[in-house]
Amino acid sequence: MIRRIPQARERGIPDATVARLPLYLRALNGLAERGTATVSSEDLALAAGVNSAKLRKDLSHLGSYGTRGVGYDVQYLIYQISRELGLTQDWAVAIVGVGNLGRALANYGGFVSRGFRVAGLLDADPAVVGDHIAGLTVEHSDGLEAVIRKRGVSIVVIATPATAAQQVCDRVIAAGVTSILNFAPVVLTVPDGVDVRKVDLSIELQILAFHEQRKVTGGPMMAEDWAGEAG
Amino acid sequence: MIRRIPQARERGIPDATVARLPLYLRALNGLAERGTATVSSEDLALAAGVNSAKLRKDLSHLGSYGTRGVGYDVQYLIYQISRELGLTQDWAVAIVGVGNLGRALANYGGFVSRGFRVAGLLDADPAVVGDHIAGLTVEHSDGLEAVIRKRGVSIVVIATPATAAQQVCDRVIAAGVTSILNFAPVVLTVPDGVDVRKVDLSIELQILAFHEQRKVTGGPMMAEDWAGEAG
């Protein structure tokens, strides 16, 4: 469940816009690497895979950073979006649950390059505790609260089995964390002010299957034949 | 974008509804495991973390499967949603790119339990080819098209580096695949009729960082109105 953050309206940036800013940032970084100095909304929209009017409206929420007749300065826009997203500062992230998925995340370099620093790996399994992964040592989740407080962890990634997720969630919130990324297939219950985002790969596959089924058969199998089966 | 022709029949289920059906299904399975026979929209909505009116409207798109005064039959609703999502049939999935993430996905049991069968693991690295993971042998991605055709793969998961993603995408589409789940941080260009869903963990973290920053400082660092807020 994703709770709405009332504060997001303080500067009036719609949630839909915030969700696209990282997309623009990625496209801009690609342009910067190729040495592009300025880019029009049309070209940037193409690179980001969105409508150009939508892109302009999104960017207008941050300020008037474009030049009419020219476009946007790539470097300047990268900075402005990064600042708006809070990527100009360093975020300490802890990963709880170092199984298949937790290891993949720990080894992933794409986080660090975006200002996210993995500051702790925690697991409840003694067989896993002590493992060295990506330069870190897995610690026992008994020390979860201590790790969060001592290392200034502000974002926690939950990659435990579903049965442990709510318990872990409660503990990290009690320790002061208000931003959680949840991979466990369970609806987390959290108090107001805590932001939970979820990633459920199984749901994505199911959505694909829905559309795939429609392409092949035009709908659920034998839809009409089943109409009278209820009751 | 895919344009749908509205039929006289209620075959047009809104995307927002489709995206929630797996959520309901998960909640229903939890209820079924605990032996619950019927459930009201209120209770099911609570378990799924949505508004009850929204849940009823979503379910109404599938048909009138509830009983007024009683609620919904758990087993029957599980079947109806599964059928609508196409989970009553078996989907063969191939994972391309067997690195950190690809391995985690291959080892994950949550796919198989929902009707998705991993039918192939493919990688371009000879050092990886031949590895045994979750009962499968990693094959060379040269044989991508053959694997897709021979094993009836209809959904492909791309877990390669970003630089290889578009190329892999083009190949699987040429081989007839029209459903792709992409983990690489790039915008894939595909022809009409091909569905691409993306999962970008980095984007999720950036969205969390945006909200986290607002909680802590009230906005981006060095905001123009910073001085005026003192006092």
Place this chain on the structure above:
DNA sequence: GTGCCTTTGTGAAGCCATGCACAAAGTCGA
């Protein structure tokens, strides 16, 4: 400076999703 050309920023319209509120429909006990 002047005029032309490109591109931004945004008003306005349309679309879709959400959630309230309630009549209709069905259950259940007497």
Place this chain on the structure above:
DNA sequence: TCGACTTTGTGCATGGCTTCACAAAGGCAC
């Protein structure tokens, strides 16, 4: 059988998001 009670299914209002279309703004050539 009947009436009280519960819960569904949905009409409708509200609000947010998307897209179009264009005036205003700025660069550039001369």
